[in-house]
Amino acid sequence: MNLDDIDRRILRALQRDGRMPNNELAKAVGLSASPCLRRVKLLEDAGVIDRYVAVLNPAKIGKGLTFFTRIWLKAQDEDTIEHFAAEVAKLPQVLECYLMLGDCDAMVRVVAADIHDYRRFQSEHLSRIKGVQNVKTDVPSQTVKQTSELPLS
């Protein structure tokens, strides 16, 4: 897929406001409504635009804190890793999980209401997954930046 300058402007705008009305978007990118809409549909069909989502305020629903947890497994064979990945993906508190090659075996980003909520999650869910040997939690003291806006060349 080859993106031109107008496509990039469309993507930038929709990353900021996924519900921007098409008329408004068209004006913002210097096009009339119908070709603008056509481009958006093409970007959706091509998978460049994956989906649209509502972004919630974590603090307002009692999930204001983020925790980064590094995980070491008892073994690194296929079965152990696959089982861990499948189980951790089921946990709704886990927003992100990556398998790592270096120091630890996996890293997860967890949201919780507070430290007690997190500790309960760790002991009752994370540590109970078969194959988990050790976990270490890092707590951010401040969030400097947190965006879903990808840079467009």
Next chain:
Amino acid sequence: MNLDDIDRRILRALQRDGRMPNNELAKAVGLSASPCLRRVKLLEDAGVIDRYVAVLNPAKIGKGLTFFTRIWLKAQDEDTIEHFAAEVAKLPQVLECYLMLGDCDAMVRVVAADIHDYRRFQSEHLSRIKGVQNVKTDVPSQTVKQTSELPLS
């Protein structure tokens, strides 16, 4: 703000599809159109719904790889940290940046096209920020889970 069961169903649905038409949403949560819309507006006004965004496919725009970079600063005084935070927030390749209390001083999540693209970013932008002493990069070998959907109690 007190959320009832219907509110939670609305939030769950809109986290999955931020552009779901109100009529459809109403049916999905067991309400008719107007009270459903009213609840959505209330959730927006209360800030529970922060905004709507288009989620792009990073691979399709040449930002397919994620890197986690831990950063150590030369000093931990207010000025050093504030300057670092301000500068790193300006970099579009940096999607997330957290100040840390433990081992390192900051952790950032960076997107890049490939390893070379990342190395260029690190040497030309990240390491050049005043006060940065050392950086260590962790590369995920596989993404197990990556979602923006917050759990609703």
Next chain:
DNA sequence: AGAATATTCGCAACCAAATTGCGAACTAAT
């Protein structure tokens, strides 16, 4: 328990935006 109050619902009419078809303008290649 029962009445009064407050809240939330659903219907219907209205308004705005999304979508589609088609002819015109622009671009690129022969």
Next chain:
DNA sequence: ATTAGTTCGCAATTTGGTTGCGAATATTCT
């Protein structure tokens, strides 16, 4: 220069968003 291909903009149509009001449900106070 002419032709083929692409992309544009206008206008009509359809679809969905929005608002007001009466009815139903839930809540509170005596």
